[in-house]
Amino acid sequence: MIQAWLQRLARFLDRPFFPWKKLVVGFSLGQFALENWLLYRQYKVYQQTAKPKALTDEITQETFDKSQDYSRAKARFSVISSLFNEAKSMYMLYIDIFPLGWALAGAAVAQWLPAPFTGEITRSLIFVFGLSILDTVLGLPFDYYRHFVLEEAYGFNKMTRGLWIVDALKGLALTVAIGTPIGAAFLSIVHRTGSAFFYYLWLFMVAFQLLAVTLYPIVIVPMFNKLTPLAPGPLRDDVEALCRRLKFPLDELSVIDGSKRSAHSNAYFSGLPWKKRIVLFDTLIEQSSGKEVEAVLAHELGHWKMGHTTRILLVHQAHLFYLLAAWSSFIGNRSLYAAFGFEKERPIMIGFMLFNMIYAPVEVVVQLMMNLFTRRMEYQADSFANDLGYKTDLAKSLIKLQIKNLSAMDADWLYSSFHHSHPILTERLKAIGWVSDGKPATADLKEENAVKEEEVVAASGREL
Secondary structure, eight states: OHHHHHHHHHHHHOOTTOOHHHHHHHHHHHHHHHHHHHHHHHHHHHTOOSOOGGGTTTSOHHHHHHHHHHHHHHHHHHHHHHHHHHHHHHHHHHTTHHHHHHHHHHHHHHHHSOGGGOSHHHHHHHHHHHHHHHHHHHHHHHHHHIIIIIIHHTTOBOOOHHHHHHHHHHHHHHHHHHHHHHHHHHHHHHHHHGGGHHHHHHHHHHHHHHHHHHHIIIIIHHHHSOEEEOOSSHHHHHHHHHHHHHTOOEEEEEEEOGGGTBSOOOEEEEEETTEEEEEEEHHHHHHSOHHHHHHHHHHHHHHHHTTHHHHHHHHHHHHHHHHHHHHTTTTTOHHHHHHTTOSSOOOHHHHHHHHHHHHHHHHHHHHHHHHHHHHHHHHHHHHHHIIIIIHHHHHHHHHHHHHHTTOOSOOOHHHHHHHOSSOOHHHHHHHTTOOOOSOOHHHHHHHHHHHHHHHHHHHHHHHO
């Protein structure tokens, strides 16, 4: 039934001389205009000098001004980089980059590879990797500026230039190492399974994602960061006690050297349903008290306890199935291929990329709906931590993270709807019913840093 409906849709969409290319250009320019209009609305919020009422007693004017300045700098950078990317996309469409790249990939395959490896799959992989490398190279100046100028100006960048280069090379190597078998399997499934390919392709992608979730913390993360067990002490004892209380299947409790690259902080858990690993950023431990770290984890474990991770996974799989099924209506669309310079050939990978360009406006709506969905879950996880007795510690932790990360303190409602998967800080504080005690969170930070310094000095004295 689904296939029959999709086939009728495919016949309807395949119309000679349909202006697919103009449609793609229009979609791209329209999305570019929408994104920058939303950013303009948000930029006006960044220009405000008065602190949000809920944070009046919590954040100093100096911190607020610095946060606003950092947000404006990021917004200006976003405008310039998005303008460059849009110009790049338009130019590539103008010079017919797809048929040009496909021809170059064909020439490379014919010249350098033996006959058994000159088919569409090999050619498609070379084409995709070539575009990926080109995109990476063109984006290097912006990535460099973001890390070594913008982030460094506000004290967040901790990377050396050598580490930045190594990370880029590792990223490219991983793209080839993982992308080659996955891409080959992807194309092979489409070739072998006919009009029902999207069923089989969806099952393959689900299996791959589950495998990736399992292997990512074990194989990929150690390639970029060092993970060490959380040292014995009050924090470890309290976290393990919280996990036992919630019957969370904790297998490992680790600290990641996030400070190696950035001063930003975070925490997450990963692993199989019966065997989980909690990872704390060293910056989070440094910037927060033990109880505040515990409160952050109570929020994260609330997602697990209420089945949010499973629900999000199911929603993503439903979206993936819908995406692949929709693509099946375009996969043989002769007018779409012809509009982009493919009169005789209809390569599967090219068709998939063209479909994603056509589908882009729908993804904007999907992302908006996903933000509404995940925001509701964030409120629920905050409520869960609140019910466990972490209201004050959670609020203080959220405020400190906002301060240390210089995150935006307020947001335009429309910009936030499109771009924020989490409610903004003031919305979260209001939802848990927290009221300021009149003592700025920055004062707590100074006191805690002084205590930590005293502990270090005392420990050094004992060692001597």
